[in-house]
Amino acid sequence: MSKKFLSGNEAFAYGVRLARPQVISAYPITPQTIVVEKLSEFVEDGSLNAEFIHVESEHSALSCAIGASSVGARAFTATSSQGLLYMAECLPYAAGGRFPIVMMNANRSTALPWNIYGDQRDSLSQLDSGWIQAYAGNAQEALDLALMSFYIAEHSEVSTPFMANLDGFVLTHTYEVVDVPTQEQANAFLPKYETENKLDLQNPRNLAFSAGPDTNTFFKYREHLGILNASKIIEKAEERFAEIFGRRYSGLTESYQTDDAEFILITLGSISGLVREAVDKLRAEGKRAGLLRLRYLRPFPNEEIANAVKDAKALAVLEKDVSFGNEGTVYTNVNSALQKAGITLPTSNYIGGLGGKNISFEEIINIFDELEKQQSKVKFLGIGGEANGD
């Protein structure tokens, strides 16, 4: 293990190198580009032995990764925003084919209007594509997630592609001291990818076929079970990770001061660092505030959310996206989790950080203040009260 001063992108690239992918398809897009640049340097200096393929678009990036995965190779690609949307056709394709590709997505706003900064509308628009979706909170977690993602995706009970999301710029371009494990440790953690779901010269197969109305549901149900299975495999991966690397993660969610909390803020990604500080301040003032960070959105942590909030008086969901014409997508999912668990409490939705707009410490404190009123509402941060109907 060595300590390095790395950005989120660089940390993720180091994690990918440790995972020893055999094929990397690369196409640049801000703010992801540094990942593929770094990986190309690793290939150049001989520290990574992978086929590095300069594809001509994101559609080809994922199509190429599917091809590589279909012959049993470990495949990686990375994208962001418009690139993710351009390759969107290939997302359910990879998931339906059960090809466990790992892709990093630098969360970025989607046009129009054009904007290169971070929000989560890109990945959330693809929530139903059949991919596991994880959201890193910091650079260390980004590196660790890169390594764990291959273990989880490739596990025979999962066989599902994995999208690891890093907040654009705030996480991708911010430097932190990161522990970089040794290759020996990484090898001990991550087994070679073995699968029968591949084109095989000894045992020829026809893959990615058509399945009509009679058989389609069977395949789709199996796909659903695979991604649901990821819950327990994530737990298993983190247990194994802790044994080898000494760092422990907490599964689909991360709770902070939620045990006795009256007011809980649920969020995802790097903003959780600031929310944690706000919780500390409010706790110091004697207020029972808590934070629940969603580390994974697929599989969705229904039970974890229900358990964390069951004794709270109210909760808010803070997210960097909106499903136009309705509300934040994460909010919709959280409310469903509560409803299924028979929990009734006031929930509010705060939509902020769109196009990289800063979410301030004061705004977070204010969310907790408003929670005490126990209203249910959907509110945009960073615009006047009038637009929110206040």
Added chain:
Amino acid sequence: MAINAKTLSETELFYGHKACAGCGGSLAVRIALKVLGENAVAVLPAGCMSAVGFNFPQLCFGNNAIISTFAGTASMLTGVEAGLRAQGITDFHAVGFAGDGGTADIGLQALSGAIDRNDDILYICYDNEAYMNTGIQKSSLTPFGARTTTTPAGKNIRGNLRPKKNLFEIVAAHGIPYAATASVGYLNDFMRKVEKAKNIRGTKYIHVLAPCPTGWGVKTDETVEIAKEVVDCGLWYLAEYENGEFTLNQRPKEFSDVSAYLKRQSRFKHLTDADIEIITKSRDEKWEFIKKNFK
């Protein structure tokens, strides 16, 4: 030993599919796979050949085969080739079979990317001159004058107004190691080209004209005959591009009648003498170019 009808493998790798009677595309795929052998790893986009060959549980390829996205034939081939090579596997042939729409329209970007990288793949375009799988719509390889379901022949517009895209030379302009045109009417020539491509490293492209009786409006037993006639009348040609040079493989002494070729197909039935004159003139211009620039 030169490959021909006598030496061709008896092993069938593409059979039991539900292609229409007389399908030129399925003939091209079947013959090419016989030449490439059972270690061919085939990528086929959404289109006729995947629609007729991959219906679970009736899967019709005896070799490894996979459907790609419509635009993704070449990019998936790249991944297949790189993925096998990365695992130390080298005794295979990565081959793509895509139609004219999948190649010259939606798949052109990915094909260009693969040629640019010189990936070690063979890309075979079976050109039936329209989007046949969706019911005969115009592609950029539909010839001038042809009636399709999106270029109807009426009083105001008489079928497709644009000439066929010159994909062979577009591909060659990349400086590809090997490119060729072929026709299922001249199978020995096609087989020879597949055999040649099989032994060349880097990107190979074969553009094989493969009539579709359903879309062209000919009888199902006329596929091979009409695929010969299109070459004989000079509207298609058999050529190769290698080492920066074009070579013509078959130079008709005298062209057969263009009008006869056109009039026997219902897609061209509406053409006037003036239309046929335009087509003949364009053929002659093409052959002037070929005479100047092809060996």
